[in-house]
Amino acid sequence: MRKSRTEYVILGALTLRPMSGYDIAHFVRDTVSHFWSESFGQIYPALRHLEETGRVSARRKAGARGRERTVYTLLRPGREALREWLARPAAPPVPRYEHSLKLFFGRHAQPEAMTRLIAQVREDHARRLNHYRAMERDLRARLDTDPDARFQLAVLRGGVRYAGMVLEWTREVEEILDPVLEASREGDAA
Amino acid sequence: MRKSRTEYVILGALTLRPMSGYDIAHFVRDTVSHFWSESFGQIYPALRHLEETGRVSARRKAGARGRERTVYTLLRPGREALREWLARPAAPPVPRYEHSLKLFFGRHAQPEAMTRLIAQVREDHARRLNHYRAMERDLRARLDTDPDARFQLAVLRGGVRYAGMVLEWTREVEEILDPVLEASREGDAA
DNA sequence: TCTTCCATGTAACTCGTTACATGATTTG
DNA sequence: CAAATCATGTAACGAGTTACATGGAAGA
Numbered sequence: 321m322r323k324s325r326t327e328y329v330i331l332g333a334l335t336l337r338p339m340s341g342y343d344i345a346h347f348v349r350d351t352v353s354h355f356w357s358e359s360f361g362q363i364y365p366a367l368r369h370l371e372e373t374g375r376v377s378a379r380r381k382a383g384a385r386g387r388e389r390t391v392y393t394l395l396r397p398g399r400e401a402l403r404e405w406l407a408r409p410a411a412p413p414v415p416r417y418e419h420s421l422k423l424f425f426g427r428h429a430q431p432e433a434m435t436r437l438i439a440q441v442r443e444d445h446a447r448r449l450n451h452y453r454a455m456e457r458d459l460r461a462r463l464d465t466d467p468d469a470r471f472q473l474a475v476l477r478g479g480v481r482y483a484g485m486v487l488e489w490t491r492e493v494e495e496i497l498d499p500v501l502e503a504s505r506e507g508d509a510a
Numbered sequence: 511m512r513k514s515r516t517e518y519v520i521l522g523a524l525t526l527r528p529m530s531g532y533d534i535a536h537f538v539r540d541t542v543s544h545f546w547s548e549s550f551g552q553i554y555p556a557l558r559h560l561e562e563t564g565r566v567s568a569r570r571k572a573g574a575r576g577r578e579r580t581v582y583t584l585l586r587p588g589r590e591a592l593r594e595w596l597a598r599p600a601a602p603p604v605p606r607y608e609h610s611l612k613l614f615f616g617r618h619a620q621p622e623a624m625t626r627l628i629a630q631v632r633e634d635h636a637r638r639l640n641h642y643r644a645m646e647r648d649l650r651a652r653l654d655t656d657p658d659a660r661f662q663l664a665v666l667r668g669g670v671r672y673a674g675m676v677l678e679w680t681r682e683v684e685e686i687l688d689p690v691l692e693a694s695r696e697g698d699a700a
Numbered sequence: 701t702c703t704t705c706c707a708t709g710t711a712a713c714t715c716g717t718t719a720c721a722t723g724a725t726t727t728g
Numbered sequence: 729c730a731a732a733t734c735a736t737g738t739a740a741c742g743a744g745t746t747a748c749a750t751g752g753a754a755g756a
Contacts (some may be wrong), residue, residue: 324715325608332615342735355610359717364737388690388724389735399618406619409630410609414744418515419600425522426661428589429596431558440599466624470690471616474683478610485675486668493664500660516745532707549745554709578752579707604716 326358326366327375328409334376334394336468341367343391354452366390371439375401398456425491431501442490449483516548516556517565521592524566524584526658531557531580544642544669557582563590613683621691632680639673647669 329352333344341363370376375398379391395443419441426434456476462469494501519542523534531553538548565588571581605648609631616624646666652659686692 321516323635324630325606326715329611332611340735341737348637352611352614353605355605355607355614357604357606357716360735360737361717361719361739362715368737374626376699400542401527402615403620406612406615407623410612410627412634414547415543415545415609416515416547417545417603418666420597421515421519421542422600423595424542424545424662424665425525426664427658428522428525428592430593437600444602450618470619470686472614474616475614477686478679478680481675481679482672483554485671489668489671492519492667492671496660496664496667516743530707547744550707550709551746552744579708639726 324366326362327370328357328402328405330363330366330370330392331375331394331398331405334392334398335402338379338393340392354448354482355475370398373397377421426497427500434497435501437505438490438493442487445483445486445490449480449487452476452480452483489500514552514556516552517560518592518595519546519548520553520556520560521565521584521588521595524582524588525592528569528581528583530582535556543639544672545665560588565576579681616687618689625691628680628683632677635673635676635680639670640676642666642670643675 324429330344333339333347336347339347341360344363344367345358345360348356367376367378371378371392375395376392377395379393381389381391419437422429422437423434426437456473459469459473459476463473519538520534523529523537526537529537531550534553534557535548535550538546556569557566561568561582565585566582567585569581569583571579609627610625611626612619616627646663649659649663649666653663
């Protein structure tokens with residue numbers, strides 16, 4: 321098994337229910353996008369490889385309304401591979417925050433550029449926070465019935481905290497940079 | 511100019527002082543590693559490309575003690591390229607938190623594996639937090655003399671907040687998962 | 701003397717994104 | 729009827745890591 325994490329996300333997704341490649345892509349976008357991402361270009365080849373090595377089985381389905389789709393089901397070896405991967409230590413994330421990088425060198429930018437940058441981050445995370453909070457309500461309602469809900473909630477709470485932290489941070493950034501961004505704000509008023 | 515962000519990190523680094531490829535790699539590891547990373551394999555080719563396109567100039571130096579090193583200096587076009595890049599909107603980060611992914615599918619792991627995972631995250635971020643706090647003290651001391659310090663502090667405050675947030679989060683995760691991880695703790699005692 | 705650090709670079713590889721191609725079906 | 733969505737896939741590219749190769753100088 322390659323160390324490609326794409327294959328493990330797929331195995332994980334298939335523990336929830338049998339899915340097609342398309343379903344998996346949507347699961348990633350809708351449910352785990354705050355901490356993971358995958359593209360179609362990775363999912364389809366990975367599915368094929370998982371099938372070739374006997375981790376999942378493919379079934380061609382005519383679909384509910386005549387549409388062809390290939391639905392994959394997790395097999396015992398796939399479940400085992402997932403279990404083993406879960407027990408191995410997680411690789412620390414490789415950080416790449418472009419907005420922080422720009423802010424770091426902000427002295428060499430026009431002040432308005434930095435003002436815009438901070439506003440962009442704030443709006444982005446305010447939107448996310450609303451979204452996560454709605455997801456959190458849903459998850460809490462499923463705590464007693466869905467055995468996965470507890471783990472999913474634990475992760476989502478990280479997302480909620482993260483977005484909230486970023487919002488507070490943007491306020492602090494404005495305070496810290498106040499002396500140097502002042503000029504740009506007055507420029508707005510003029 | 512390629513959209514490779516490596517080249518912009520280099521341009522940014524060279525605003526601080528002329529540096530060799532080796533210096534730049536160390537700058538990244540020592541100073542911006544909490545929000546960015548680069549490897550030698552990217553830095554050297556990028557430097558060559560920047561030189562070929564007239565953004566930086568290379569000077570072969572015999573070094574203080576006979577050692578050969580190539581020191582790069584930022585040129586006007588490089589400064590301009592950096593400025594333009596800073597004014598463009600930042601690409602949102604592509605999230606890839608392996609530990610969250612594992613936690614999300616944690617129901618299918620041995621409970622001890624999740625206990626270890628959380629401990630790993632906590633220790634890692636506790637160490638980081640200490641380190642960031644030391645950096646923060648240094649930066650604050652330079653606020654009045656170094657015109658870059660304000661921007662660097664703004665970014666670093668994000669790192670401090672982030673590490674602190676993660677520490678609080680790990681406590682919450684343990685609370686949320688308490689009912690399902692209980693078994694594993696009793697297993698420890700046995 | 702041996703190890704570590706300084707210093708530069710290349711090659712092979714993996715990872716991941718984007719764009720494209722195709723075509724059916726559903727909804728406005 | 730047109731646009732959006734469902735659905736699967738490939739090709740080309742670009743980004744990024746790792747391992748390797750090389751060699752000098754400093755320090756233990």
